[in-house]
Structures are given as structure tokens and as C-alpha cells.
Amino acid sequence: MGETMQAVVVDGDAPLVLGEVPKPELRANDVMIEVKAAGLNRADLIQRKGMYPPPPGASEIMGLECAGIITEVGAGVSRWKVGDRVCALLAGGGYAEFAAVDEGSVLPIPNTMDFADAACLTEAMMTVWANVFQRCQLQESEVFLCHGGTSGIGVMAIQMARHAGAGAIYTTAGSAEKCKVATDLGADAAFNYRETDFAEEISTRGGVDVVLDMVGGDYVQKNIDILKVNGRVCNIAYQNGPVVELNLMKLMLKRAILTGTTLRARLEEEKRVIRDAVERDFWPAVVNGTIKPILDSTFPIAEAEAAQAKMAAGGHIGKIVLLR
Amino acid sequence: MGETMQAVVVDGDAPLVLGEVPKPELRANDVMIEVKAAGLNRADLIQRKGMYPPPPGASEIMGLECAGIITEVGAGVSRWKVGDRVCALLAGGGYAEFAAVDEGSVLPIPNTMDFADAACLTEAMMTVWANVFQRCQLQESEVFLCHGGTSGIGVMAIQMARHAGAGAIYTTAGSAEKCKVATDLGADAAFNYRETDFAEEISTRGGVDVVLDMVGGDYVQKNIDILKVNGRVCNIAYQNGPVVELNLMKLMLKRAILTGTTLRARLEEEKRVIRDAVERDFWPAVVNGTIKPILDSTFPIAEAEAAQAKMAAGGHIGKIVLLR
Numbered sequence: 085m086g087e088t089m090q091a092v093v094v095d096g097d098a099p100l101v102l103g104e105v106p107k108p109e110l111r112a113n114d115v116m117i118e119v120k121a122a123g124l125n126r127a128d129l130i131q132r133k134g135m136y137p138p139p140p141g142a143s144e145i146m147g148l149e150c151a152g153i154i155t156e157v158g159a160g161v162s163r164w165k166v167g168d169r170v171c172a173l174l175a176g177g178g179y180a181e182f183a184a185v186d187e188g189s190v191l192p193i194p195n196t197m198d199f200a201d202a203a204c205l206t207e208a209m210m211t212v213w214a215n216v217f218q219r220c221q222l223q224e225s226e227v228f229l230c231h232g233g234t235s236g237i238g239v240m241a242i243q244m245a246r247h248a249g250a251g252a253i254y255t256t257a258g259s260a261e262k263c264k265v266a267t268d269l270g271a272d273a274a275f276n277y278r279e280t281d282f283a284e285e286i287s288t289r290g291g292v293d294v295v296l297d298m299v300g301g302d303y304v305q306k307n308i309d310i311l312k313v314n315g316r317v318c319n320i321a322y323q324n325g326p327v328v329e330l331n332l333m334k335l336m337l338k339r340a341i342l343t344g345t346t347l348r349a350r351l352e353e354e355k356r357v358i359r360d361a362v363e364r365d366f367w368p369a370v371v372n373g374t375i376k377p378i379l380d381s382t383f384p385i386a387e388a389e390a391a392q393a394k395m396a397a398g399g400h401i402g403k404i405v406l407l408r
Numbered sequence: 409m410g411e412t413m414q415a416v417v418v419d420g421d422a423p424l425v426l427g428e429v430p431k432p433e434l435r436a437n438d439v440m441i442e443v444k445a446a447g448l449n450r451a452d453l454i455q456r457k458g459m460y461p462p463p464p465g466a467s468e469i470m471g472l473e474c475a476g477i478i479t480e481v482g483a484g485v486s487r488w489k490v491g492d493r494v495c496a497l498l499a500g501g502g503y504a505e506f507a508a509v510d511e512g513s514v515l516p517i518p519n520t521m522d523f524a525d526a527a528c529l530t531e532a533m534m535t536v537w538a539n540v541f542q543r544c545q546l547q548e549s550e551v552f553l554c555h556g557g558t559s560g561i562g563v564m565a566i567q568m569a570r571h572a573g574a575g576a577i578y579t580t581a582g583s584a585e586k587c588k589v590a591t592d593l594g595a596d597a598a599f600n601y602r603e604t605d606f607a608e609e610i611s612t613r614g615g616v617d618v619v620l621d622m623v624g625g626d627y628v629q630k631n632i633d634i635l636k637v638n639g640r641v642c643n644i645a646y647q648n649g650p651v652v653e654l655n656l657m658k659l660m661l662k663r664a665i666l667t668g669t670t671l672r673a674r675l676e677e678e679k680r681v682i683r684d685a686v687e688r689d690f691w692p693a694v695v696n697g698t699i700k701p702i703l704d705s706t707f708p709i710a711e712a713e714a715a716q717a718k719m720a721a722g723g724h725i726g727k728i729v730l731l732r
Contacts, residue, residue, distance in 0.1 A: 219663075300656065319660050326657040332624065333650040336643050336668030339543075344660030 091145045091180035092388045092406075094132055100389040108143060108177060108184035113352075115164050115172075115187050116156035121203035122178035122385070123149045124395050124404040125236065126298075126321065127348070131176075132392070138176040139349045147178020147406075148348065151193060151202035161187045169193040171202040173210050173355060175348050179388055179406060188356030191363060194371045204377035204403035208240035209366060210358045211320060211347050216241060216296055217248070217365075218358065219345055220316040224249035226293035227312070229286060231303065233257045233266035233274055234401040237320065239378040241296055246270035247369050254292065256282050258398070265401050269378070286310045296320065304328045304342070311340045319344035378402030415469045415504035416712045416730075418456055424713040432467060432501060432508035437676075439488050439496075439511050440480035445527035446502035446709070447473040448719050448728040449560065450622075450645065451672070455500075456716070462500040463673045471502020471730075472672065475517060475526035485511045493517040495526040497534050497679060499672050503712055503730060512680030515687060518695045528701035528727035532564035533690060534682045535644060535671050540565060540620055541572070541689075542682065543669055544640040548573035550617035551636070553610060555627065557581045557590035557598055558725040561644065563702040565620055570594035571693050578616065580606050582722070589725050593702070610634045620644065628652045628666070635664045643668035702726030 086106060093103035110116050128146045130136040138144055151171040154164050164170065164187055173189040193202040216222050222245060230241040233255030245253050246269075255271040257263050263274035273289075275282040283306035286292060291312040297303055301324025307317040308330070315338060335342060347355070369375040380400040383391035385408050395404050410430060417427035434440050452470045454460040462468055475495040478488050488494065488511055497513040517526040540546050546569065554565040557579030569577050570593075579595045581587050587598035597613075599606040607630035610616055615636040621627055625648025631641040632654070639662060659666060671679070693699040704724040707715035709732050719728050 304656065319656065322656060322660070326660070327653065327655045329651065329653045331651045332628065332643065332646060332666075332668065335666070336646070336650070336670060337673070339669040340667065342656075342659070342666040343664065344656065345663040346660060349661070 089181035092385065094146070100392065102386055105145065105180070107182050110156055110158050110184050111186075112158040112160035113186050113188070114158045114184045115154045115161055115170070115190060117150060117152040117170060117172060117183050117185065118155045119150045119178065119180055119183055120152040120199035120408055121150065121382075122147045122406045123203040123207060123236070124391055124406065125149070125207055126323070126395065129392055129396055142175035142348075143177030143180075143183070145177045145180050147176065147180065147183070148174050149203060149207040150174060150178040150183050151199040152183075155182070157187075163187055164190060169199075169202075171206050173206045173347070173359070179385065181408065186352040186355070188352055188359055191359060191367065197377070200382050200405050200407060201377040201379055203405045204236065204379055205240075205370065207347070208236050208403075209244065209362050210355070211237055212241045212244050212296070213362050213366070214347055214358050215318045215320055215345055216245065216294060218361070219343055220294045220296075220318050220341075222248065222250060222294045225251040227252045227254070227291070229254045229282075229292045229295045229307075229310070231256045231295070231297045231299050233271060234262040235298070236403045237296070237298065238266070239269055239402045240375070242266060242269045242271050243375045244366055247366060247375055252289075254282070254286055254289070262401060282306070283310050291315070294318070298322075299324050301325045301328060305330055308335050308340060308342065311338055313338050314340065316341040316343065320346065380404050382407050413505035415501075416709065418470070424716065426710055429469065429504070431506055434480055434482050434508050436482040436484035437510050437512070438482045438508045439478045439485055439494070439514060441474060441476040441494060441496060441507050441509065442479045443474045443502065443504055443507055444476040444523035444732055445474065445706075446471045446730045447527040447531060447560070448715055448730065449473070449531055450647070450719065453716055453720060466499035466672075467501030467504075467507070469501045469504050471500065471504065471507070472498050473527060473531040474498060474502040474507050475523040476507075479506070481511075487511055488514060493523075493526075495530050497530045497671070497683070503709065505732065510676040510679070512676055512683055515683060515691065521701070524706050524729050524731060525701040525703055527729045528560065528703055529564075529694065531671070532560050532727075533568065533686050534679070535561055536565045536568050536620070537686050537690070538671055538682050539642045539644055539669055540569065540618060542685070543667055544618045544620075544642050544665075546572065546574060546618045549575040551576045551578070551615070553578045553606075553616045553619045553631075553634070555580045555619070555621045555623050557595060558586040559622070560727045561620070561622065562590070563593055563726045564699070566590060566593045566595050567699045568690055571690060571699060576613075578606070578610055578613075586725060606630070607634050615639070618642070622646075623648050625649045625652060629654055632659050632664060632666065635662055637662050638664065640665040640667065644670070704728050706731050
């Protein structure tokens with residue numbers, strides 16, 4: 085069966101454990117990364133339950149991003165070399181000793197940044213760019229609402245919108261502590277959804293141009309209702325469910341857009357476009373520390389079960405990362 | 409009260425009659441059109457019931473488009489002169505002797521075209537461009553579905569999509585006769601919605617990139633379900649209602665867009681952009697007869713009641729027009 089490696093394996097409902105699996109194959113445009121740190125994403129929990137299967141050709145192992153050291157490069161790889169410290173977006177396979185990925189999904193780790201911090205960046209920044217900037221075209225001085233302001237996505241969305249010159253940034257979070265973190269990161273106002281109705285608060289303030297939402301459920305109508313003319317709502321998940329009753333009249337009268345995207349299933353060429361944009365528009369701010377990785381906690385990879393339990397509990401702020 | 413003119417007046421639920429009303433005022437960038445023909449739109453019926461009030465500053469009189477002769481131009485008007493034969497998009501006021509409108513909403517009537525035919529063009533062509541080409545960016549060789557294929561909008565959408573090089577054009581209509589008209593106009597297939605499920609038919613054929621819909625109701629989910637990746641659905645009305653239960657998961661997984669727009673409430677600058685695009689990209693085809701006005705029937709303006717009754721009954725194909 086060729087070379088093997090260690091990886092976190094799913095065995096029905098049993099707790100996650102490390103097992104021996106085949107090492108990924110290296111295609112011509114791939115780099116092989118020895119994983120030092122792997123970021124958790126909520127999608128991992130859904131995949132584990134069998135509801136978010138990897139796209140065709142992708143690793144069956146969980147893990148949508150990693151940071152590590154390149155150990156091998158394919159014949160077609162031009163930019164990277166063995167020994168480079170990199171972080172990468174993965175279609176799967178991060179919870180492992182090695183991950184192989186197209187060179188267009190890879191970014192260089194800034195010199196002074198460690199692997200744990202670097203594992204917080206790629207999935208969130210590429211998701212934010214693809215949704216907020218590419219799909220929704222957030223413009224300078226436009227008003228932006230990001231739900232889940234202290235999620236792995238939220239902490240990056242706030243910082244990136246601030247860096248891009250958004251006119252005002254609103255966010256929602258589930259506690260006063262989380263709201264404080266969000267405003268410290270650059271949000272102009274953070275609404276504790278357990279205590280206030282974000283839609284009322286934001287209507288009073290004049291509405292928003294762009295909403296990034298991962299909640300779904302009854303948030304969808306509220307998101308539409310608070311849009312300004314030509315506003316856009318983009319969903320990257322539906323944690324409260326994708327089935328909703330909507331009155332679409334306001335969508336039409338405001339000439340608004342309801343959309344959503346996922347990153348994982350896209351072609352490698354599309355991911356390369358997104359990587360290029362993140363590197364061009366936001367990576368300099370990562371390098372100089374203006375945009376910061378927000379690391380909640382780290383777990384040894386052998387304790388992936390505990391790491392996922394922490395994410396499921398929802399008390400975290402920023403990223404949970406596995407270390408090898 | 410200054411000059412007066414004749415216009416169709418609404419008096420509660422009483423039948424429409426001609427009455428004496430103030431002649432519209434001419435602003436600096438307006439032209440005054442002596443109306444020879446006025447196109448009916450379904451929105452007129454809704455406005456009559458009090459549910460689609462004119463935007464601030466617009467005429468209270470029904471009528472969203474007209475064709476006629478310019479009798480006066482404002483001090484700021486550069487392009488048009490008294491005597492020009494023109495057709496125009498109106499924010500209201502078409503069912504009248506005179507209509508005043510910003511010069512940017514006006515198009516020249518081709519030499520060989522009469523006023524009745526010219527009154528079929530502006531509202532439909534500008535609506536189609538603003539939704540199918542501006543908002544949804546229909547590209548050459550993409551697949552297009554237009555509901556209501558023999559409505560005033562539908563007959564223009566089919567012809568414009570064909571002219572723009574759409575890969576395939578599907579449409580729905582309510583009878584075999586209407587389906588025949590739609591395919592004669594350039595649709596590749598027309599589905600009689602009383603007999604077949606358009607969503608099944610189109611799924612079998614591989615789906616669509618862009619949908620123009622005025623039906624709403626249970627069409628909305630079907631429209632989403634038959635989209636290809638990166639597909640777009642645009643509503644210009646919700647004749648079966650704007651309140652719908654939707655499963656948005658496919659919207660996200662296909663990175664699709666659900667949107668809608670109206671023309672009437674837009675700024676005059678925006679209408680000018682739309683007029684310019686229609687004139688640049690489609691008016692030459694109107695002039696040379698490739699794109700044809702589809703006139704269902706004409707009524708003397710004094711018989712506006714009968715004209716609207718015909719539209720409400722729904723048997724028409726193309727435009728119903730009032731003549732003076």
C-alpha cells in the first residue's frame with residue numbers, strides 16, 4: 085500500500101483516535117506539507133457526522149487548513165521549495181502527518197509567526213475574501229455586518245473589513261466578553277444576540293450594505309430586512325437550518341441579493357484566484373501585524389476529540405488548533 | 409391651476425374614465441411628449457388597487473411607458489427637439505394626453521415604426537436589460553429561462569437573449585398557442601405550465617444559468633433547484649405571492665444568487681445608464697427588424713377599462729396598448 089502516515093481517523097461514533105493511513109499522493113502541481121498545526125472548522129464536525137463529504141478526489145481525512153514545512157514538490161511546482169514554512173487551504177486532510185495540496189492554495193508564513201498562529205489564517209481569510217469581497221463586492225465606506233463575530237471567520241472578517249476601509253462594521257456574538265473582543269478587533273458595535281435584536285439595533289443605525297451570515301434560520305429574513313438598497317446577504321453556513329419562510333418583496337424592492345458560497349468544492353484555479361487576492365490585498369497586513377491571527381487554544385493532535393468537543397460547546401474565541 | 413389635459417382617472421372601484429387633470433410640469437432635463445400610444449403593464453393594475461404607489465415626485469396617473477411626439481423641451485435638454493417621434497419609460501403618467509419625462513428615459517422611434525408598436529418597447533426592453541444583462545450578467549452561450557414567455561416582458565426577453573447569443577432559451581407559458589409563439593420568437597423550448605413541470609423538463613436538459621421570473625410562489629424554489637453552479641434568479645414581480653418557504657442549501661452549495669429589481673423607483677441617472685445600454689446593444693436590432701415589438705391589441709384611451717380587463721384576464725400575447 086505504499087508509504088503510510090499517522091492521521092485522525094473517524095470510526096462511527098467512537099472517539100477520534102490516531103491511526104495509520106496511506107500518505108497522500110503528490111500530483112504535479114502539489115506540494116507535500118509536513119503538518120505542524122491544523123486549524124479546526126465547524127465543517128469538520130459536520131463531515132464527521134457524514135453530512136459534508138469531501139469533494140471527489142479530496143482526502144477523506146478531516147481538516148480544511150494546515151501550517152507546516154514543505155517536504156516535497158511536484159514536477160510542475162514553480163513557486164515553493166522544500167523547507168518553506170507555509171500555511172494552506174485544504175479540501176481535506178489537515179488532521180494528519182502530511183497533506184498534499186495544489187501550490188495555488190498555499191501562502192508563506194511570515195518570519196516571526198509560529199505554526200499555531202499560521203494555522204488560523206487561510207480558511208478564514210480565503211472564505212472572507214471569496215464571500216465579502218469577491219461575491220458581495222464590499223466597497224470602501226459601505227456598512228458591513230458579520231454574524232458570529234468571534235468565530236474563526238468572524239475575527240478575520242472584522243479585521244479584513246476594517247483594513248479595507250468599511251464605513252461601519254457591526255457584529256453579533258453570544259456574550260458581553262465576546263462582544264468586547266469583537267469591538268477590540270475593530271467592530272464599531274457588537275450586539276449580544278441573547279439580549280438584543282440585532283435587526284432592530286441596525287435598523288435604527290440606518291441599515292447595512294453587506295451581511296456575512298453563518299446562522300441562517302430566522303436570521304435570513306432579518307438580514308434582508310435591514311439591507312440598504314442594492315444590499316447583499318451571503319451565507320457560508322446555516323447553523324440554525326437552511327429551511328426558512330421568507331417574504332421576498334423587500335428583496336426585490338431594495339434590489340438586494342441573497343447568495344451563499346462554499347470554498348471546498350471549487351476548482352483549484354478558483355482557489356488560486358482567491359489565494360492571489362488575499363495575498364495581494366491582505367497578506368502585507370498580516371506580515372506587519374495589522375491583521376492578527378486569533379488563537380483560542382491548541383490541543384495535541386492525539387486529543388482531536390477534546391478539541392472538537394470544545395468547538396461544539398461554542399465557548400471559544402477565534403481558532404482552535406491541533407499541534408503535532 | 410395652470411394648463412390642463414385629459415387623462416385616465418381612478419375613482420375608487422368605479423370603471424376608469426377620462427377626466428381633466430393638470431398638465432405635467434416640465435423640469436429642466438425633461439421633454440414633454442404628446443402621447444399617441446401608451447403601453448399597459450401589469451403594475452398598472454396593482455397601482456389602481458392602491459398597492460403600487462408612484463415614487464415621490466412621479467405622476468399619480470397610471471402608465472409606465474408611452475410613444476408620441478415631443479412638444480416642448482426643458483432648458484437643459486440637449487439631445488431631443490420639438491417634433492421628434494420618441495418612446496419613453498415613465499415613472500407614471502402614460503394614460504394621458506401629455507407626459508413629461510427626463511430626457512435620459514427616452515428613445516427614438518425607428519422611422520418605419522408606428523406609435524402603437526413603439527409603445528411596446530421601452531418598459532420591457534429596459535426591464536430585461538436591467539435584470540437579465542445588468543444584474544444577472546447573462547453571458548454568451550449561457551442557458552436562460554424566462555417565465556411568462558408571451559407576456560410583454562417575455563416576448564422581449566426571448567428576443568434579446570437570442571440576439572445576445574444565449575446558448576439555449578427556455579420559457580414557460582399557459583397554452584400550446586402561447587408556447588408556439590415563444591418558440592417562433594426564438595425560444596429553444598417552451599413548457600406549458602398547465603401540463604408539464606418546467607423544473608423536471610429543464611433538469612433533464614442540464615439546468616440553467618439565469619432565470620427571469622415574475623411568478624414567485626412555488627416557482628422560487630424550483631428556480632433555485634434547476635440552477636447550474638453560479639446561477640442567478642431574478643424576480644421582477646411575485647404574481648403568485650412573495651411569501652415562500654425555501655430550502656437555501658442548494659443556493660449556497662451552487663454559489664447561486666437570488667435577487668430581484670424594479671425599475672420605477674430608480675434614480676433618473678440609473679435609468680439613463682439602462683437606456684444607454686439598450687440603445688447601444690439592442691436598438692440597432694429593433695431598427696433593422698431583428699427584434700420586433702409584439703402588439704396584442706389596441707384600445708382607444710377612453711376604453712382603458714376594457715384594456716385593463718383584457719390584461720387581467722390573461723389571454724393576451726405581448727403588449728396591450730392604448731391609443732389617442
